[in-house]
Amino acid sequence: MRYPSGDRMTSDERRAGASLAAVLALRMLGLFLILPVFAEHARHIPGGGSKALIGLAMGAYGLTQAVFQIPFGIASDRWGRKRVIVIGLILFAIGSAIAALAGDIWMVVLGRVVQGVGAISAAVTALAADLTREQHRTKVMAMIGASIGLAFAASLIGAPALYAVVGMAGIFWLTAILAIGAIGLVLYVVPAAPRIQAGPKVPLREVLLDAQLLRLNFGIFSLHLIQIAMFVVMPGLLISTGNLPLTQHWQVYLGTMLASLVPMVPAVIYADKRARLKPVFLIAIALLIVAEAGSFMGRGDFIVIVAMMWVFFVAFNILEASLPSLVSRVAPARAKGAALGVYSTCQALGLFTGGTVGGLLADRFGVGGVFVFGALIAALWLLVAASMRLPPRVLSREPAVPNRRLSL
DSSP states (O other), rough: OOGGGGGGOOOHHHHHHHHHHHHHHHHHHHHHHTTTHHHHTTSSSSSOOOHHHHHHHHHHHHHHHHHHHHHHHHHHHOOOOOHHHHHHHHHHHHHHHHHHTTTSHHHHHHHHHHHHHOHHHHHHHHHHHHTTHHHHHHHHHHHHHHHHHHHHHHHHHHHHHHHHHHHHHHHHHHHHHHHHHHHHHHHHHHHOOOOOOOOOOOOOOHHHHHOOOHHHHHHHHHHHHHHHHHHHHHHHHHHHHHOOOOGHHHHHHHHHHHHHHHHHHHHHHHHHHHTOOHHHHHHHHHHHHHHHHHHHOOOOOOOOHHHHHHHHHHHHHHHHHHHHHHHHHOGGGGHHHHHHHHHHOHHHHHHHHHHHHHHHHHHHHOOOHHHHHHHHHHHHHHHHHHTTTOOOOOOOOOOOOOOOOOOO
């Protein structure tokens, strides 16, 4: 394959990034759509009077995702990325159908558990790494991360209106349809996956104990811990400081998220083109500290809170794009899926820990305690990341793999 002048992304690389971003976005939209409306809906079904069960129904998929990310990542290394992604999407569609047919909250919990078993994030990011050269990988990961953020924003905007028209069962059926649509993208749009490399298997312990991967796994754990802990208290802050009704919070979230792309996109391009990924990475972690410390100091001022949310999203989007790209570069070639499975598990554990610890800190120390905790975690991460060593930049010149549409 002849690469374009100026070493630009090839059409296959652009198609891989866009289609895989769409696959994860469709799946995540299906998960996010219930979040703004399920708590109200659950009050009208058997068992829905328990807040604990409501929380379990909303978060059960996260626990099973954490459990199954590593097995799915390892399976993708051994049996092929596309095959594992399709199996995961089928499981997700089955879970959605179970939830759509549920007559009580326990069946909804079961459906969400099955949804989470289809843990395809590691396989999707590993496939994205397989299909792109190193100098463009961070941009592709940024496309995937941005698509998930936009899916979250779309769910905040559209879920209430959608619920009014089709109800909760309709939303779950829609998530099943979205999963089936994502299968079509994998089979017919995503470029064919490279052949699995022959050779001895890489022991999982080598992936788990690699010092550079440990730094990156701690990073994704910290990033999502800070995110969820922050948003445990953020809705209450927007109400108390800005007198902003809950139904209008999406305007702040969407506005700050979109505005954060303005500095984020050039930062990612600069890091790739100039081989300055580590300095940009460390600056983004420092911005997390600024966002948390600024939120603590300005927690009584609506404008400061919104400004610090923008700073947070700038840092978050840069780091969300950089981390999986770095994992794919550091991981052994024959254990890329396993490494990204461990990474995705740490991400899910960060979500769980952030929600749990954030709630406990808010109860005991108030809003300020949550922000101080977030700043301390970010500062610890900065210390850990400062000593990381990036692999040498490799500009692949291997021939492109032919695009055979139905190849799994």
